[in-house]
Amino acid sequence: MSAAFAPGALTAVTGPSGSGKSTLLYVLGLLVRPTAGDVLWDGVPTQGLTDLERSRIRARDIGFVFQDALLDPARSILENVCDAGLFAGMDRAVQVERAQVLLGRFGVEHRASHRPGEISGGQAQRVALCRALLTSPRVVLGDEPTGNLDAESARVVWDALRDHARTGATVVVATHDERLADTADHRLVLP
Numbered sequence: 001m002s003a004a005f006a007p008g009a010l011t012a013v014t015g016p017s018g019s020g021k022s023t024l025l026y027v028l029g030l031l032v033r034p035t036a037g038d039v040l041w042d043g044v045p046t047q048g049l050t051d052l053e054r055s056r057i058r059a060r061d062i063g064f065v066f067q068d069a070l071l072d073p074a075r076s077i078l079e080n081v082c083d084a085g086l087f088a089g090m091d092r093a094v095q096v097e098r099a100q101v102l103l104g105r106f107g108v109e110h111r112a113s114h115r116p117g118e119i120s121g122g123q124a125q126r127v128a129l130c131r132a133l134l135t136s137p138r139v140v141l142g143d144e145p146t147g148n149l150d151a152e153s154a155r156v157v158w159d160a161l162r163d164h165a166r167t168g169a170t171v172v173v174a175t176h177d178e179r180l181a182d183t184a185d186h187r188l189v190l191p
């Protein structure tokens, strides 16, 4: 099986539980190496890249959103978002400016100095989205990013991912939510 994920589009990955949606995203995101096959990045095979080279691509070009926000509980909301820029070599002032714009866009700017334990699950997921978008990555991968959210927050997160695809990025999202998946540009169904 092979699949191509085009820039400028959101692809929804669906399929039964255990069909490999998460595994596919981890492989695409260069978090794990496939036991067979390869991921081509701009047409270039990634299997032969060193861990450092793969980490560089991840830091610079890939944003991740998981089912849980996975924020660092010891750091403020602003710091959690800015941290995504560290390994991408983003200037600190640019990190803060961009983080504040994103937090404002998703209605959580008043929580910037709070700790993750002081905000709701829906707000935490919006913060995770800001973190994923901080570097304006060319690729955003979502593993059930709306799985724990109420309908309104789910829509906010999904629409933001689709809007990011509209900027020319490649966005791939695994989901069990058929209604959201129906609004994706493409659909990959795992058997």
Ligand SMILES: Nc1ncnc2c1ncn2[C@@H]1O[C@H](COP(=O)(O)OP(=O)(O)OP(=O)(O)O)[C@@H](O)[C@H]1O
Pocket (backbone or CB within 6 Å): 015, 016, 017, 018, 019, 020, 021, 022, 023, 024
């Ligand atoms: N760390 C692991 N080690 C070994 N097998 C694993 C590991 N993680 C997942 N698997 C197996 O790989 C297969 C695919 O799992 P995966 O989590 O990718 O499916 P999924 O489609 O995302 O499922 P769900 O919708 O339930 O999240 C399953 O059979 C699972 O048991």
